[in-house]
């Protein structure tokens with residue numbers, strides 16, 4: 442029995458039936474899949490090893506045979522196929538990365554804002570630092586600037602603390618202790634809701650409360666280990682640090698957080714047996730966790746991917762819990778700018794006073810920006826700028842999927858050729874079925890009614906050849922060209938005559954329809 446030809450191999454093979462080793466490496470890197478990605482580390486090692494082996498054996502080292510290709514493919518079959526066939530979350534990743542790099546360069550010129558100064562450690566950070574990282578839900582990564590510098594996460598810890606508490610307590614129990622409503626007040630305001638509970642998990646009181654519900658009763662050292670291990674799981678095993686100086690400083694200058702703690706204790710808001718000192722120390726520890734934007738973008742991508750880490754496949758949080766978390770990030774994640782951010786950017790995000798912003802585009806990507814200068818509301822100036830620029834170029838706002846919305850921003854989720862042709866083909870099909878309603882919807886989405894497929898067939902050709910008068914009239918009302926020629930030189934009138942659709946012939950003729958010979962003679 443002959444073996445099935447490997448279509449992936451054939452797509453990349455040259456005339457001598459071999460694939461260039463470098464070309465294969467390039468496809469991965471252009472797709473944003475790094476050689477240190479845990480899913481392909483061994484694939485890249487084998488690529489290198491086989492090359493060395495070929496050199497030592499006097500064989501051709503720069504090309505891959507079908508059998509080596511098969512072995513490489515088996516290491517990570519799904520990813521391998523998705524990379525080589527361009528079926529990843531962001532199909533044109535290189536172009537997307539370039540556009541993000543441009544945003545970075547533009548925003549870098551902004552030197553406005555001031556460092557947080559409530560603890561000395563944050564004031565000592567270089568104000569010009571600027572890092573940006575992106576990780577898609579398929580693990581495509583892009584970094585620029587100071588993306589390997591560690592910074593403390595501060596309030597960006599709150600979404601993770603909330604998810605951990607949800608995993609442990611479940612929604613029904615957890616939300617007996619913390620609300621889901623924006624407070625309308627500053628993040629550390631001494632205020633609770635009408636039930637004497639913190640307004641939501643994204644402000645200090647709520648995060649302190651969520652912390653109290655993570656492994657209550659366990660020794661503080663175990664709770665800390667547990668949280669660190671979960672951060673690491675979210676980050677695909679990238680290094681997660683801890684800034685002890687920040688922690689000690691936070692603890693020393695914590696009057697407001699202690700006041701919040703006592704206030705909640707007075708209102709009997711805490712679960713019984715909660716030890717206030719330990720609860721607050723746990724909160725300060727969470728704020729003092731250190732990451733790079735690289736790691737934080739993977740954490741954000743884990744959230745974008747329904748709690749499943751794209752690099753390892755580990756299901757860290759349940760998707761319904763992530764949905765809860767993103768809902769609250771959308772309404773309460775950006776301090777007193779949350780409403781405006783939801784309006785203008787429309788992407789769930791969480792900000793921290795260290796100048797970090799974690800952004801989650803659900804089902805697409807996670808992004809982390811770090812730039813320590815803050816605006817008067819406590820958000821990173823450049824961080825907010827990046828978010829605004831991002832949605833000015835890409836359709837990432839939650840409501841950018843609105844029907845009828847027309848603009849020239851691109852949607853990086855779509856392959857540009859697929860979306861261009863896919864829409865045209867759907868439109869031609871609708872025309873050939875006489876489904877004017879669907880045609881209208883597609884036009885409302887910005888589809889060009891005169892567009893053609895690869896055979897240069899237009900919706901008008903299809904309507905004419907299938908005898909669909911309603912489609913034909915609609916197209917003519919839209920003012921499409923009456924005599925487009927397909928690849929074989931046929932006009933819609935030729936199609937109608939071939940099928941003997943008299944009604945179509947008369948409508949077309951009324952509108953100046955010509956046969957290809959008439960048309961040709963006039964050209």
Ligand code: GLU
Nearest residue numbers: 595596645728793794795
């Ligand atoms: N450690 C800070 C506090 O509790 C967190 C500030 C923030 O990032 O919002 O005051």
